[in-house]
Amino acid sequence: MKSSKNKVLITDDDKAVQKTFSIGLEKAGFEVKVAGTGKEALDILRGNYFAPDCIMLDIRMPEMTGLEALPILREKFPLIPVIMLTALTDLEIAVDTMRKGAFDYLTKPVRMIELVETIKKAIRYRWTLLENERLMQENREYQRSLEKKVEERTRELFLAYEKLKTTNLETVKVLAETIEAKDPYTRGHCQRVRLISREIAVNLDIEKEKIELLEYSALLHDIGKIGIPEAILNKDGSLSEEERNIFRMHPVIGERILNNVEFFKPCLPVIRNHHEWFNGSGYPDQLEGEKIHLLARIVAVADAFDAMTSTRPYRMALSKEKAIDELARYRETQFDPQLVDIFIENEIYSILSEY
Template sequence: MEDRILIVDDEEAICRLFAERLAQEGYICVTARNGREALRWFLKDPFSLMIADIRMPEMDGVELLKRVKATDPKMMVIVITAHPDIDLAVEAMRLGAYDFIIKPVDLDLLSLSVTRALEKKRLEEEISAYRLHLERLVEERTAKLQEAYRILKKAHLDSVKVLAEAIDAKDPYTRGHSDRVTRMSLKIAFQLGFTEDRLESLEYGALLHDIGKIGIRDEVLQKPTTLDSDEYQYIQEHPLIGVRILEGLDFFKDKIPVIRHHHEHFDGSGYPDGLAGEAIPLEARIVAVPDAFDAMTSSRPHRGMMPLQDVLTELERWKGIQFDPNVVEIFLHEKIYKL
């Protein structure tokens, strides 16, 4: 059966452009100009996927997403957004959107996202079918289930990476920060002998260590001068904001210590809880070093990028005070910073 796609945007030209491109790839496309019209189509006919703008009259994309997911939780939805709507896009991801794409839309990127979403949908349907016949098919299908599980885990990780990119996008001076911190953290953890499961948990935690910055006002995050004491105290709230965002989600419970404690200091002078030494979770002690390194080697509005040697000297100087000495030793000796 051919895949049917519902395209929702209040700009007719955009609907037509998307429909023409996707029709060339064999999809059947239906267009709607607002959320209410789209909901009528959705309730009337079956669709494999929906592409919806966030900002629309009568019913916006977030409300449409809520209603669609309430009717069909497995429905694949890709949201389209402009830069000012980044927080709404993050909310859409939390509500179950598969992906979001920023305007102006790259049609090749849209096509790739549609392909991946439909592949994921088919995989989930296949896994559901496997479960119905599991007793009869255990031996025959084990390898396929494992591969499907691996792909679904990768899709989950990809969704978290999209969320991490959305966090970094709030501050253009830290674009890519979460990814760099994650890669360096995993290298340190590998040197410390972390198991595969523990490495995977650290990867999610490191990617989302700054998720609380979603709740920090842009004018503070992007302030072109040095923060005053009140602003600095305000920005220190982001670890606890991150905890509040994720604490209701079972999957992220074992990642929360990284998010809460990555600004604790080894001597107990950090925040939010003033933990010291090994009372700070090891994963948080690991993330703290790449986090500080990347901050110092990134250009900021109120200062330029610090020279590498100066940054390495700072890490050495604050070893045992701000940072776990063992983590710093691995970071410097193994040249972890050379990604």
């Protein structure tokens, strides 16, 4: 059975000291082990068969002195207090050992009552060290469990956010289809504008979040057509000036519709300004150059190309080649020239063959 007695390791080369200390301490209820040198003390501790609650360490010993053993003990066994034993002549050194981590020192000859008291004090100190260590360990475990919880929660939030994004995209698609339902000539137009816009953005090395925003915006760019009379949208022939002015309200109406939904707020400049011209002669704000939101400039190119290559009430579809010529012709006047170049050089128009 394991002993419940407190254990003391006496480290002293003096046989008389070993004997008197052993007898005295055992009488006082301690379990005692003796080492003749610092090295022997270290061997006992490393051997793990005697785990002392306190170590007595003589300063002057052969082989390994107490002064040499102390820093090793402090480093390897920081929770075991060390009491230095010293001759009167070594008092200064003894005081110095306390600075180096000894718990206390006793001057030989040591009175037994003083020895026992000092050891008891050292052991009480060890208990507080152990208690501290236990609390710190508990704290570390608590910290780890918190970190794990935060990690789990972050993951859950990420998944919820991804799900929300999918749902939003579904909603946006449904909204886009409502525009197309009103204007059968534009069937699939929003989806194609989305695909072309995304391809241009990928070639521009735009970051992922902005591309997502661009895709929503491209799908919704004409949402304001909901507010335009069908007679104007589907008119077979050219529009009167008044009708044209009404038609040209669709970017502003679109902005107004989506302004009510927080999620769509970042799309608003794209919706409002997808009909601006690079030279400032577009609508509704006559913005020019880079004052037009980059994503709106991208949607403008994609929208124009798809509109030209689709049949509309007032004209037949242009061939791909003719539409590319037109984009090149309006490079710098209507469109951002860099975007037209990207569109043509990377043959982005070819992605529509599947649609």
